[in-house]
Amino acid sequence: MTSILDCTLRDGGYYTDWDFEKGIVDDYLDTMSQLPMIEYIEIGYRSPAQDKYLGQYFYLPIDTVKYIREKIDHSKKLSIMINTKDCTSIEQLEYLLSDCIGYIDLVRFAVSPANFDHALNLANKTKDMGFEVALNLMYVSQINNGDIKSYIDQIVTGAPRTDYIYLVDSFGACYPEEVKKKVRIALEASNIPIGYHGHDNIQLAFANSIASEEAGAVIIDSTITGMGRGAGNLSTELFCSYISNKKDLVIDYSRLANIVERFTEIKNEYGWGTSLPYMISGLEKLPQGEIMRLLSMKRYNTNSIINLLNEKEEKILPDDEDTFKGIETLDFSNTVLIGGGKEVAHNIEGLLSFAKKTNTAFIHASLKNLDYFMKKDVTNIVCLPGDELNKLGKYYNKDIIYLISDKQPNKVDDNIIKMPNVFILTDEYLPNLNEFTFDPPLLMALKAAFKIQGSSIFLAGFDGYDQETEANKYLREENQQIIDVYNKNFEHKLISLTPTKYNIKVKSIYSLIVHGVING
Template sequence: MDRKGFDVKILDCTLRDGGYYTNWDFDINLVQNYFESFNKLPVEYLEIGYRSNPMKSYLGEYFYCPPHVLQRCKKSSNKKLVIILNEKDVRAKDAEALLKPCIGYIDMVRLAIDPQNFKRALSLAEAVKKLGFEVGFNVMYMSAWENQKEFLGQIREVNGIADYFYMVDSFGGVYPEEVKKTYDIVRNQTDVKIGFHGHNNLQLGLINTLTAIDCGVSIVDATVTGMGRGAGNLSTELLLTALNAKGKLEENLDFNALSKVVDPFAKLQTSYGWGSNLSYMVSGAHSLPQKEVMEWVTKRYYSLNSIIRALSNQSKGIKDNQELKKLDFEDVKKHDSVLLIGGGPNAVRHSIAIKEFLVKHPEIAVVHASSKNAKSFEEISNEQFFCLVGNEGHRLEEVFNFKSKISGKCILPPYPRKMGTYIPNALNDCSYELSKVDFTDRFADSHTAIALQTAIELGAKQIFLTGYDGYSGDTIGKKEQDLFLENEMLFDQFTRTYDVPLISITSTLYEGLKEDSIYSKIEEE
């Protein structure tokens, strides 16, 4: 292929980096289309996934790349194929067992390396090299290298071992001038070919990659539609289009093939939502890890305000931005029965009957796990508690507009709170934190966990629930699925810890809840 003197190689790592969103499972037809399209595109390497030692959680076929996957990929592709080893989980003694099945199928093995483990990674690289593969050193956390003097003094030791030394902008926070500076540091230490892998938190993936090319790197990474961990990467289609416009590629770049591979991944993007947003921008600007941010953004109902507050606390090195007084439940009236109100539509759909039930039973305390339906119960005389988790302080402001102070107490998770603390000014005098959540180690800062713990602290001998409808249908999103499973787990852990029945008085899909009818309850004498 005539590259007109342009000798920078392009590596597409969609199947590997994109696996962070799909658990490394991809539809077989999508993958076949991926290979067929790239067969017509000026990209030298395709990184198809990891080779890994067994892990405890479920991870899909492109995390392990077993022999049948390697064979299928090789049969479908005319490109050089690459796998990556995560150095923190793999040692030199593991190399032969992991990589022998790759011989004849894989051309390059890259190592994902924490600079603190650089010295240890050298022995793994030597073992990989002995097996006949090209070796790529993907050294992470580029924006933090400046403070790692020991690592910077070791770079020259890759001479004779690595074929490529990658500068990896793991946090997506470097600027073009930093790319130039880091390139010069590496170039002065080693004669190994240099590569660049940039994340796109600050939307600098393209300019940083073009800067790296101008500096003299030999290889750069990209992914289709930018699919990749957290905010993702420079998109392959953008890089190819930009290089083509500058005359760096063949004039007859096959845009039909490019479009054919982009379209199905663009559809995936609407489901998984990769790409930069304000949370990833802040994490990139402060060189904060994306792993936790990705979980907050994709799996939990945390608002941008909550995530930004958490990131701000991390950047300042503080646990939480506010510590509250703990509610002394010894001084709070005890309630044998507590009603938990979630955010599902049944709480409002049946609110007339629920309020009639509460009028008949003024001794029942009401705990709002979510503020979403709180307005419907504004006028009840029962003692009320509002769980302020994540973004609930802002939601409560929107629900009540605070023309008059709410009647009740606000309850927050124990200090320190993962997402930091936000309390509307009008609620400062009635906001407290729990001293503990003792029935679960997971999701202890969730709406449901805080509501259940509050009910126990109030002395509940039975807990009614409404607004915990569950989700049905084929169109529910991953967030809804995750929330459903989270609540199911919490209900199970709660009932294993406490002999307190959980009774839904409106219809529910949660198997962990007993069912009763609000309409039978209001008929009871």
């Protein structure tokens, strides 16, 4: 009988930062223990330290592992995953796994073609330590059948004790006949059992899992309610019901329904599952992680996202160089970059007073606080990232300077480009930060501030977030990374003039009003 590896806590963590309430984990483990077709429960990652917050089920403290081991039915096996790219040495692997001996049964490695040889070395050492091993070959929709055989041959030669080889449809782009063919090729090349992990971008995770089973795969991945990165996975409740019907196995549907209901509540908050952009990402074989990030930020519409990921950017610099306007023609002593936080409203009088005393321009990385600065005899420069450019015709104001990127996902009207108060930003404005894609608002504001002659750069209204959602998690991480990279590359560090949760130096706007910028 085909068995199931349920990886809800591991794959679902992409939405919760690997934090789950203890009560729901207990109910989940009890349910998994009662389902006869569940062979493995994958409880998370075991990871080296990362430079951002990730929760309990990303690191799996040994007390957590022991608790789960004691709680689940003794017939179930526990699995963990290690990202091959994060585990850089055999010594690091030993450190991660040594205290798991006797508690964890299966160690799986996420393997991309780029780090294949390293994965084989890690697999061999893991077998030496007494664990079962699975190698999860990612991006199989991008790998032709001849190369599938080549990778399997390398595993047979380089890590012959491997217990499972997984084919992972990372982009959710495969069709059932394609899955069957790849599984059969893998089986013909090796006696190692084959597993399958599908994503549901084009709603074929269930059909593809059945196809993999029919072709000879012996273990299938799934998650409760399909919880998982991007469009999600095969749902455990669906595949358990399918196996129950096919093999005439008795399962407790009431218990299963209860845990589905618990996870549905989480789904209502985070909203995993396929959508038109995820469907297109599957059909176009695009990375769903980027789709997930861009959708959450709500900065681009669907057409723009697809064009960006397909690298179909419109270069909008005018052919006639006389029409090009550079922001460096402006001259201010200081610039204050304005975010969308509430601290702007709390400190608006101080910000306006500072601007009038010190020849300061305000560069708005968000439109949320712009109204506080209108008709106040100050210079307002507004960044229009993503599809904000589309609002220019409706909200145009001759007293505002507008900034647009020279790379746009859609064609821009020439009349907009030639407006006298529209300035075009290019990568050369801040070359040290070109690693960031799609011109985030804070980066656009920094590019402008960096080019304004004699400008000291401050931030205001970049408050951070009291309650983190999927959308503001990406925004927080993006802003902090931009701040960190800027401060690393430039002598004059960024300073916030209002309270903030970001890791940045803070000075009071009122101190600068009284004592000045130099002595403040």
